[in-house]
Amino acid sequence: MQMLALGFGALVYALIEGPARGWTDIRVLTLSAAAAVALLTFVAVELRTTDPMLDLHFFRDPVLSGAAVTAFMISFGMFGASFFLPLLLQDVMGWSPSSAGLAGLPMTALIVIAAPLSGAFTARCGPRIPLVTGLTLCAAALGGLSLYGEHARYLEYLWV
Template sequence: MKRSVPVWLAVVATSLPMFMATLDNLVVTSALPAVHADLGASVEELQWITNAYTLAFAALILLAVALGDRLGRRHLFIAGIAVFTVSSVFAALSADPTALIVWRAVEGAGAAAIMPLSLTLLVASVPDRLRAVSIGIWSGISGLGVALGPLVGGAVVENWSWEAIFWLNVPVGIIAVPLAIFALPNTRGARVPADVLGVLLAGLGVLGLVFGVVRGNEAGWTSGEVLSGLISGAVLLVAFILWQAHTSAPLLPLRLFRDRSFTLANIVAMTFSFGAFGAVFILIQFLQVVQGRSPLEAGVWTTPWTLAPMIVAPLAGIFAPRVGTRALITGGMVLLAGGLFWMAGTLAADATFLTLLPGFALAGIGMGAV
């Protein structure tokens, strides 16, 4: 007999770990200047502290979904929470940049199991009539993690230390594990073979490209290490595509890209993330290092940018059936580009909040629409 669990409890059980993972993605950005000062991390190492998380997440997310189908989605979801929590402890205890980079990568691996499986488990836990509302709440909580990332990071770093941003994850993880065990069903999907070779080709390919880009300024764009990273990364990604076209159980079924909307949506998502999150990485450091703002001030300044999607995204969902998603995505990308252009033209050592506010607002509205 299926156990009846209140809908609100299922929403909390799936949303709480999501909030932790999305918050951690941007909260670290506010701490980078403090990490630089305390651990002596170079700009390149600061980039890897950020990139290690996103690379591990991107490389393992599809594998996590496949393993969840085979082993049980709740089992892998809980494993992801545990990995994320434990790695946060070791990240807080890191005594040098290399250790922090390693544990950030392990954090990303945990997030790869949390993010996709949380939505799948939520859908399986609520009745059809409440599904749309539940997903809306789940999305709002996830967006709140992104919106509050720089603000929470700034407040924690300024009043405690950069290590505290990782210690915050520990009580959340301790609460989330028993909550997931009690409130969520252990559903399974089709038992298809795990495409381990696909994971290795894609992960190492992206790693090679990112390594080349990160090392380019330091080592020189024509240096052997940079060229070898870029070339080997491109070759591995081509090999990944060829493998996906021939294997019987691909990590990423290429037939999905026959759908024009699917292809364009993924291109938009990639360029959108590249522009938006790459700019946030530089902006937070500019405000603290160049302008001398405190971590909390930097977080408050960027709030109009990061918080705007919380208001705009639900409105975009309401108007999408009337105006069409194409218009919202196109308009959103134009606004985001306009906001970044404004920031690029006004960022200076003496730039004020009011000077930058139009750029923050345009970028935030654009993100929400996309």
């Protein structure tokens, strides 16, 4: 458990410091190496213990692995958009915090609607089609956000 916390802590700190210090900075390289060693140690321990915290043998199943990678990618993209889009709207485009918050309501509403529907759809036709569809829609939406500059109007990227 300590190796996992150390590994992710070092990785997050390296990712935070990398853009500011440069990716070849000694501190960033040391943190990256420490993260790699700690995470590989965690994997080695988990593979050998009789009662692992995370049974890595589950990831031999390609459906489970695909679902886990897809969930990570979608969460990474959506959390990034949820963090940076309000900053863009407020700091670059000059919107008020209330206006920026209201701009996120359509995304929130669609998540509330799509979550139970995706569960029912997955139960009916299996995980592949919903996973591929969700990842494709998320990639299209995040790509769509990159099309607009600082003078974009709300209605231009509402589809995203």
